[in-house]
Amino acid sequence: QVLRVALMGLGGYANRVAEAMQSCTKAKLTGIVSGTPSKIKDWQNKYGIPEKNCYSYDTFDQIKNNPDIDVVYVTTPNALHHNNVIRAAAAGKHVICEKPMALNAREGREMIAACKKAGVQLLVGYRMHFEPKTLEVVRMRNDGEFGKVLFFQGLCGFRIGDPTQWRLNKALAGGGSLMDIGIYAINGARYMVGAEPVWVTAQETKTDPVKFKEGVDETIQFQLGFPDGTVASCLSTYNMNNLDRFFLNGEKGFAELQPSTGYGPIRGRTHKGELTQPHKTHQTVQMDEMAGILLENKQPVVPVNGEEGLKDLQIIDAIYQAVKTGRRVDLHLG
Ligand code: NAD
Missing domain, CATH: 3.30.360.10 (Dihydrodipicolinate Reductase; domain 2)
Incomplete structure (x- = not known):
């Protein structure tokens, strides 16, 4: 079983993670979320992502009904992590959030609570x-x-x-x-x-x-x-x-x-x-290991x-x- 990942926020770091995931054995890029239509096209061509797995920030909540995506990986600027993670959790998807997880501890607690309530796991991109x-x-x-x-x-x-x-x-x-x-x-x-x-x-x-x-x-x-x-x-x-x-x-x-x-x-x-x-490559190892955590309940030596x-x-x-x-x-x- 392979972890099917949707990347949200297609900037510098998302590009690096997507490249690295091509060498993963347990994780695969299957979806994208972006506010820029031209980026969606480029990424579809580069990574063979079907139209039905592409979302804008307006349509994103519909990811709830998409069985081809297990986890949303949030790589937007820091201030957007809080809201994006809570939205992904509400859509019933596991979430990987980039560091820093949020702007402050109050936001962090709200994100943990939202994921707990939705019954999904929250991981932080600590490669x-x-x-x-x-x-x-x-x-x-x-x-x-x-x-x-x-x-x-x-x-x-x-x-x-x-x-x-x-x-x-x-x-x-x-x-x-x-x-x-x-x-x-x-x-x-x-x-x-x-x-x-x-x-x-x-x-x-x-x-x-x-x-x-x-x-x-x-x-x-x-x-x-x-x-x-x-x-x-x-x-x-x-x-x-x-x-x-x-x-x-x-x-x-x-x-x-x-x-x-x-x-x-x-x-x-x-x-x-x-x-x-x-x-x-750090991100290749990270994504394979996170697949183990999310799909097989593996426990990492240092928590994420x-x-x-x-x-x-x-x-x-x-x-x-x-x-x-x-x-x-x-x-x-x-
Ligand atoms: P970036 O500017 O290259 O990419 C950010 C992306 O978010 C862009 O594609 C931008 O269009 C998009 N975005 C979505 N909504 C936006 C909005 N309202 N305003 C501005 N941009 C918006 O930044 P990056 O370097 O990719 O960093 C993204 C996140 O990843 C940050 O939280 C950063 O700390 C983290 N990061 C982690 C590592 C690591 O090694 N773990 C390395 C680099 C960055």
Whole structure:
């Protein structure tokens, strides 16, 4: 049995996922949702998608009656995730939603509740949760090979271009670098340390207030504290290139990933040597694994469900609050 996927929002990332799915053995692109008729035609030609599986945002709710689609994969700008996920759930389809799952924890909770009510599963497009070198570090940590984990550092950023893009529009992005790229450090801190943080502190710096308007963060440094004293120190920015690095330090050893979350091969080493797990296109592995979760009830080593997405949103809310108040914010995740 193959997972039949409809992609919603045919932009840059949807193109990447569609390409990658061509190499999947358990997932297949069978439908599309787009507001642009010319894109629908192009995608139909490229991927052989029948007319009856093509939807606009006006006709989308009729997907309810389409037996050829198991899951809707939402890859629209951040601010639209909430409504699109709730609509897909109401149509009785499982939903995969891109990161960040929503703009804040309140929206995230509503999405989880809507999916629960509809009896469908909600997954978040956390592709790193299936990446082999990342999973090897997680395995080593679980097996105690680093000893007690003491410290994590996550550096995530790139220099963003076109000032008119939705990523720099507060209404569509919900914020700035933290929503888009800093979330990798937040999420990474949790799966690398293997625990949930209990407090955050955060500081924002802005060098270009014209490009990065009110509510759109350029650079935020934040710290996460874990129950047993482990600390994470992270940087999220839209103003520096070559910033894609995770470092985990424990009493008996370390792990270093650089690049740590980019699409290309992840590279890394630990105190025991180079990580040599072969690279596979992240989105291909992700979609095959998500097929296993949705169709066969498989449990991933690192969760990708709505509750996982919500925890990152709760941390994002707390980081913005810490920036605003200059104070430490306590976390109660879940
Ligand atoms: P994009 O701008 O390339 O694509 C967004 C698409 O949404 C466009 O096709 C646009 O036409 C469509 N859209 C639908 N309704 C819209 C509206 N009202 N306003 C504007 N656009 C609308 O962006 P992208 O880079 O593909 O990012 C899309 C989502 O995917 C974001 O949430 C982003 O965070 C996520 N993403 C995830 C990864 C990853 O590695 N997991 C990578 C890139 C992007």
